[in-house]
Amino acid sequence: xxxxxxxxxxxxxxxxxxxxxxxxxxxxxxxxxxxxxxxxxxxxxxxxxxxxxxxxxxxxxxxxxxxxxxxxxxxxxxxxxxxxxxxxxxxxxxxxxxxxxxxxxxxxxxxxx
Amino acid sequence: xxxxxxxxxxxxxxxxxxxxxxxxxxxxxxxxxxxxxxxxxxxxxxxxxxxxxxxxxxxxxxxxxxxxxxxxxxxxxxxxxxxxxxxxxxxxxxxxxxxxxxxxxxxxxxxxxxxx
Numbered sequence: 001x002x003x004x005x006x007x008x009x010x011x012x013x014x015x016x017x018x019x020x021x022x023x024x025x026x027x028x029x030x031x032x033x034x035x036x037x038x039x040x041x042x043x044x045x046x047x048x049x050x051x052x053x054x055x056x057x058x059x060x061x062x063x064x065x066x067x068x069x070x071x072x073x074x075x076x077x078x079x080x081x082x083x084x085x086x087x088x089x090x091x092x093x094x095x096x097x098x099x100x101x102x103x104x105x106x107x108x109x110x111x112x113x
Numbered sequence: 114x115x116x117x118x119x120x121x122x123x124x125x126x127x128x129x130x131x132x133x134x135x136x137x138x139x140x141x142x143x144x145x146x147x148x149x150x151x152x153x154x155x156x157x158x159x160x161x162x163x164x165x166x167x168x169x170x171x172x173x174x175x176x177x178x179x180x181x182x183x184x185x186x187x188x189x190x191x192x193x194x195x196x197x198x199x200x201x202x203x204x205x206x207x208x209x210x211x212x213x214x215x216x217x218x219x220x221x222x223x224x225x226x227x228x229x
Binding site for chain 1: 119148153155156161169171203205207216217220222223
């Protein structure tokens with residue numbers, strides 16, 4: 001079956017530091033890949049996505065590249081801000097007859113001023 | 114354009130009771146999915162409804178059931194509540210055929226269910 005493995009957290013960084021959160025996946029076919037962010041007390045918000053190999057998703061300074069050869073979709077940001085503190089989830093949808101997202105366990109990021 | 118709204122935001126129930134959670138989909142969205150997010154875990158797919166019919170189910174027992182109404186709003190019902198049902202329940206809506214793998218799902222803020 002499908003699965004997503006994320007880097008264990010929590011991750012604590014100082015403001016303006018470089019961020020990488022690793023994500024690898026196992027899936028049948030050609031999945032679409034997503035990063036979602038969850039701020040305290042809120043639901044999930046789509047951060048970025050990529051739908052085919054070598055696509056780069058980007059949003060709000062965050063980037064992730066769909067690497068089929070390494071089955072990875074690592075999240076990066078060059079300079080984090082305090083407001084980026086949240087839980088980040090990597091997810092995939094392998095298509096088929098229904099739209100079902102398979103999520104990783106999430107990585108808690110705390111950015112200190 | 115309104116987003117996905119869920120009610121109630123918090124709920125406390127006793128083991129063995131039944132609960133109904135509600136979700137109002139984003140305007141124009143015809144597909145709704147429900148997820149269970151246990152503390153410290155990623156969301157787990159419960160089931161999905163497309164045009165009022167169940168269209169896929171995750172590894173959850175039959176006491177988890179749902180409905181989708183003609184206006185595409187939805188309910189999640191859980192019977193015979195167990196302590197392990199305590200979690201954040203998330204509703205997500207999307208537009209288009211569920212088989213489109215790149216469709217964006219929009220999530221509500223969730224209902225926090227505590228079973229005591």
